Amino acid sequence: MTETRKYTAGLSKGQGMIPETLALLDVWTPGMTQAELYDLAVSRGVISRATAIRVQDIVRRVFAFRYLVDGGRPALHLKLLMDLNVPRNLVTPLLFIYTARIHLVLHDFTTMIYWPKYETGAVDIARRDALDFIEKSVSEGRIAPRWSDSMMTRVARNLTGCLADFGLLGPDRAGRREILDFRPGALTVLYLAHELHFGGAGDTAIIAHEDWALFGMAPMDVRYALERASQNHFIPQFSGDLMRIAWRYSTMEEALRGIVENEI
Numbered sequence: 001m002t003e004t005r006k007y008t009a010g011l012s013k014g015q016g017m018i019p020e021t022l023a024l025l026d027v028w029t030p031g032m033t034q035a036e037l038y039d040l041a042v043s044r045g046v047i048s049r050a051t052a053i054r055v056q057d058i059v060r061r062v063f064a065f066r067y068l069v070d071g072g073r074p075a076l077h078l079k080l081l082m083d084l085n086v087p088r089n090l091v092t093p094l095l096f097i098y099t100a101r102i103h104l105v106l107h108d109f110t111t112m113i114y115w116p117k118y119e120t121g122a123v124d125i126a127r128r129d130a131l132d133f134i135e136k137s138v139s140e141g142r143i144a145p146r147w148s149d150s151m152m153t154r155v156a157r158n159l160t161g162c163l164a165d166f167g168l169l170g171p172d173r174a175g176r177r178e179i180l181d182f183r184p185g186a187l188t189v190l191y192l193a194h195e196l197h198f199g200g201a202g203d204t205a206i207i208a209h210e211d212w213a214l215f216g217m218a219p220m221d222v223r224y225a226l227e228r229a230s231q232n233h234f235i236p237q238f239s240g241d242l243m244r245i246a247w248r249y250s251t252m253e254e255a256l257r258g259i260v261e262n263e264i
Contacts, residue, residue: 004141007105009151011158013061016165020047021095022088024063025079030072034064066095066102074098077195077252084260086187093188093215096166100214105142109133109159111213114168118179118216125163127175130156184215186263189229194255203245232262 014020023046028037038059042052050058067075081091100107113133117125134152137143147155160177163169170178184192196206207219207226217225223243226236233255235246249255 005104005108006144007108007137007142008103009147009155010061010065011103011106011162012151012154013057013065015158015162016095016099017058017062018092018095018165020050020058021063021067022082022091023047024059025067025075025082028075028079030076030079034059034068037063066098069102073252077191077256080253080256081260084257084264086260086264090185090187090264092166093184094191097188097192097211097214099162099166101211105134105137105155106159106162107210107214108137108142110163110168111210114163114179115213115216122179124176124178125160125169126177127156127160127172130159133159182215184217184225186229187259188215189225190233190259190263191256193226193229193234194249194252194259197245197247198252198255203243204241206245207243233258 024037024041027040027044027046032040038056041047041055041059047055047058063075067078078091078094081094082088100110109130113129114125117129131152134143134147134156138146138152160169160172164171164177168180168182170180192209192211193206196209196211197203201209207222212219212222219241223236223238226243226245230236232248234248237244237246249258
């Protein structure tokens, strides 16, 4: 029996937090502790107009929670892209992946509500849609114990706000946000494929990984995207539902350098 996914209210601590994340990545170095990052961020004022208490909250409950997991590999890889002068708008979809992985409520709202609405031609998403999703999640056991009404409202607001931060939705207009065209570019496709590979996923499992659904992609969409993006980076071979890839790079760091050199 499949275990029910459980949601936390962690998204209430911040939405996309893109400028703050990029500012912290600018000063973060591998091996730096949360306390050291906090001290450096405060001393340099890297997060403008934020109090010391708010900076601490962002470092501990947002940045570390999303990007210092798995031995800090997400931060390490993102930092390398920034050091290679990758335009920050191209880094943003990668922040979306890591944010959705940590906040399953965002991941599932995107795949269960946003993309079905997009595919049926809906023009917008309302905050009410997010609140209905949360209330349904309570009844299905994904939120236990039940959040307070104020927390449910706050997370609902942050769900649509977060999707707006990452470019899936437009500005809030009386509680509704326009659905925007949102598809992954070559960097996102290549980054995610290599990150999954070096994370231990088998070649066929890469196609079926749930993170592709954040971009509205089914396995067949992933197959086509990998075929289009493969030149200079790997050789995919398909046989029915199975895939084998002849990988070119031996480490994620080498892959990122090769991707940037050929794609950016």
